[in-house]
Amino acid sequence: MYARGRLAGAIMSITLLGGLGAASLPGAASASEPAQNYLVFYKDGGKDAAQRAAEAAGGTVQGRDDKLGYLIVRASDPERIGADPSVVGVTLDRPIGKTADAPAASAPRRAKHARSAAKHVRSAQAGDPLSDRQWDMKMIGATPAGSYAKARGSHKVLVGVIDTGIDGHHPDIAPNFNRALSRNFVADQPTDENGKQLDGPCEHKGCKDPADVDDDGHGTHVASTIGSPINGLGVSGVAPDVSLVNLRAGTDSGFFFLKPTMDALEYAADVGVDVVNMSFYVDPWTFNCANNPSDTNRERLEQRAILEGMRRAVKYAHTRGVTLVSAIGNESLDLGKVKADTSSPDFPKGAEKTRSVDNTCLNVPAELDGVISVSSVGPGGHKAPYSDYGVEQTDIAAPGGDMFDAGTDIKGVSREILAAAPESVLRAKGLLFADGKPKTSSVIRDCQGGKCAYYQYLEGTSMAAPHVTGVAALIIGRFGKPGRGGLQMDPAQVERLLYATATPKGCPVPGAYRYGTGESQVCEGPTAKNGFFGHGVVDAARAAAVAF
Structure with a gap:
């Protein structure tokens, strides 16, 4: 999946890699155009x-x-x-996101977490009930015998999830959820300007969901991979002791428009968030071109604004100590050699056109300076066929799932990534029976001590990025110094340690790798830095043991 301007996480109808809000339909302004x-x-x-x-x-x-x-x-x-x-x-400036909360100056920096230390230790030694389904954690060494034995993060480490929201009431999220700092930067919009359904009916006053709600499920899945606690229930995250901060910038329908995305980054920098996960691209353009002759003047102005706005927001956050991690995208593209864009603008519905693009046209935030861009691998260690790639664009790789990978099948739908899912979303999608039992093997219910929680298998670069975000949080927990919000560490140093501790992985031989689907993709570059795996596959165990 990749949150769109669509989600980059689970490969579904939305590309959660992000969504930049499209302006109006293409065309020149007219005298009668409303303000x-x-x-x-x-x-x-x-x-x-x-x-x-x-x-x-x-x-x-x-x-x-x-x-x-x-x-x-x-x-x-x-x-x-x-x-x-x-x-x-x-x-x-689309109407979505206009009611963003202002940071509360007196808000506490961290939520309080009541937890039994003795129970925590015993659980950490054995893992959680569904840990045997988490092949992804075993691949990167996030296990009781691996990174958990040396580093599990710290509640002083604030991890921001810029996504569709986080279900702060999920039993396997709540112990680490920082409600005090969480914010929602978007307001739901029932329909688009053409009257077509967008987010659907509003559930809360002012069409603005509370900051502990996720009506899509994408953000909750991402947050779970980063920081689900080791608590004897369900799954465990890469950094099970961190604080999770909901920085919602995505709509219920999976669009990520410019202003709420900038607001989320600016807020993260101002309150001392240490690392943010961005499994989306900004809508409505998959590729933003500053001077594309096939675009209208208004379209060029809009794309320049998106490029400039996101560059400024990313720089603002980066220079204030925020490590920035992004999913690379799910279009199976070599981002350094893209020739055509057939999916933009993706908002409003029906506005798409086919246009020529080149390497000056960027997918944001993945291709921006200061952002760590993550490609996806399956359980067999191969780059997933859906994952975008490129020598210039790929910084590091992580498990994101691949249902077609011939890697070891552990249980059920194990070629994908298992993480927390909101019960309300699963019910709305018709994936549960009335008594709560899952209708499909892609959904798992775990009940312990009278408490039940739900989990879902998804795949995509949206699922790969949070593994890297989690390891970044481990590094900050080990080497960060007291500062705004809790701990602080220079993002450049975090990035250096991420790459230094990654497991190097060279291009397949031959470089033109043919997938079981018949599709062929070409990997270029040396083992130290190539288009499929960047600097290598992220490694939590090595990061937990490295000396700074």
């Missing part, structure tokens, strides 16, 4: 000039973000504003 809110990104020192340009075009400034350098302007002619030399890009 809407736009994000206007200005050059350094260009704020006043950009404001004058907006006002000259008949727009009014509704707000600003001086940290990331943009104005929120209500206008009907964004192209006129974008023509000013002080303006870098202009994109529609």
Whole structure:
């Protein structure tokens, strides 16, 4: 899957790699076009000039973000504003995400966690009831005999999950869920501007879900892989003692638009989050091109805004100590050699077109500087056929599942990744009987001591990235120094240790690897850094034992 601008996690109808909100449908502005809110990104020192340009075009400034350098302007002619030399890009600020919570200055930095130390130790020695199904944890050494014996993270390590939300009430999430710092940066939108269903009926006042709700399940699965506790129930995460912070930027329908994504990154930096997981791409463009001749002027302005906005948000977070991990994507593409984009813009429905692209067009956040991009491998250690790749783009690999991999089949649907799932989502999808029993082998229910929890098998680069995020959290837990939010560590040092402790893996021989499906993909580069595995497969056990 990959959260879309769609989810990058489970391979499903949504590409959770992220979704950047598309502006309006392609075309030039007209005199009768209604006024809407736009994000206007200005050059350094260009704020006043950009404001004058907006006002000259008949727009009014509704707000600003001086940290990331943009104005929120209500206008009907964004192209006129974008023509000013002080303006870098202009994109529609979709109604999704306008009601973001402001950080509470007095909020505690960490949630309290009541837990029996004796029970914790006994459970850690034996693993959790479903640990034998977690081939992914065994692959990277996140086991009682491996990393758990030396490093399990720390509640002082704040791990942000920028996704569709986290079910903070899930029994295998709740002990590590930091409710005090969690935020929801989006408001649900029942339908799109064409009247087609988007998120469906609103469940909460103002169409804004609480910060402990996940109506999709993608974010909960990701969070579970990172930090489900060792508590005698269900599964265990890579870093079972960390604090999980919900930074929701994805809609119920799986879209990730620009402003809520930037808001989540900015908030993470301001409150001292140590590492964030981004298993999505920003909608609506799979590839953002600054000067693509096949795009309209308005489309170019929008993509420039997305590129500039995300670069600024990523830089803001990175320079303030946030390690940034992203899924690479699920389109089976060599990202350094993409020639065509047939899936953009993916919002609103029916807006897609076929256009030529080149290597200057970027998938974000995966291809941005300062972001660790993760490809996916199956249980046999092969790069999963769905996983994107590329010599320049792939930084590290991790288990993400592959239902077609010939690797060892442990139990059930074990070629995919098992992690926590919200019961409400499983019921809504018709995957449970009325009495709570799963209808399919892709869903597991575990009951211990009168408490039951649900888990689901999913696959995708969305499932690979949280393994790397978890190992990054282990590294920060070992070597981080007291700072804002708990612990802090230079992201460059975290990245260096991630790569130094990864298990090197060279390209298959021959380099043109043919999958069982008949598809062939070409791996390029040496063992030390190649297009399939980057610096190697992440290794929790080695990271837990390395000397800094």
